[in-house]
């Protein structure tokens with residue numbers, strides 16, 4: 620049953636294999652060797668870089684394996700997420716998200732909106748800590764402390780460790796992407812993303828028939844692109860729900876492949892690369908008979924980075940900047956302020 624839900628048409632299968640998702644990348648050579656002084660001569664690493672370039676240019680979406688995050692850890696993170704969302708509503712409200720708390724914490728079903736419509740999801744947002752005043756007025760709306768639930772009891776230790784591992788992994792993938800674009804390996808360090816902002820968003824998508832009809836909309840998360848550099852999604856096995864718009868304008872499933880992360884590029888990478896890499900529209904629809912969770916890790920630039928097309932990418936694309944300069948923190952805050960029902 621699940622399989623047919625994942626493969627709705629023959630055409631889809633062709634699209635899947637030929638253009639978009641034939642680019643699952645085993646990144647182990649990158650993860651293991653990117654810090655070696657001699658890495659620029661490593662054939663396996665350079666092959667990973669080529670595959671990343673293909674994936675980012677052709678799809679903007681790809682699977683990574685060989686990333687070094689143990690599958691049982693990925694599963695445990697999803698398990699505690701399931702357990703948290705199963706708690707009584709009163710318990711979940713103990714870590715309720717408020718603007719006063721920098722938009723960190725729990726958001727109930729229907730509280731998030733995308734394109735003006737409530738998303739059929741509940742979620743918890745964690746953001747990189749911002750010391751008060753660190754970025755002047757720029758970051759004030761996002762200042763606040765992350766809220767950790769009391770149950771499940773291992774939740775905060777597990778998530779903190781996971782976030783730290785994903786931050787390190789994302790940095791390495793971004794080093795690969797820097798090489799893929801033809802830049803220096805440290806292109807994203809320093810003022811661009813040497814002090815990267817990050818977001819960890821735990822999301823639960825209820826079974827649609829469990830939602831009152833008068834509250835129900837048709838998407839778990841409406842069509843959007845992500846805001847930063849790179850997103851790594853850890854999704855439940857066996858439920859097809861994340862959909863990606865391919866170059867022919869069709870929505871195709873990013874079906875779960877156990878042990879992999881689904882990666883996609885964000886708005887800041889588009890600007891920085893002068894459009895060589897484009898973020899892909901995606902959305903979530905949980906039509907399955909099971910509650911689905913995903914844990915999305917967003918790796919971003921420095922909060923106060925002014926992102927503009929970098930010179931070597933501009934040169935590769937006719938010499939003219941296609942995008943205006945954008946301050947990442949301003950972009951994020953504009954999005955966040957539009958993400959909730961008023």
Ligand SMILES: N=C(N)NCCCC[C@H](N)C(=O)O
Pocket residue numbers: 731732733734818820840841843844845846917954957958
């Ligand atoms: N940091 C990210 N990407 N968070 C998830 C974005 C989900 C869409 C959002 N409601 C919107 O309308 O943009």
Ligand SMILES: O=C(O)CCC(=O)C(=O)O
Pocket residue numbers: 820822840845852854861901902903912913915
């Ligand atoms: O739930 C998913 O698979 C993806 C969620 C997503 O795209 C997002 O929150 O930005």
Ligand SMILES: [Fe+2]
Pocket residue numbers: 843844845850901
């Ligand atoms: Fe997304």
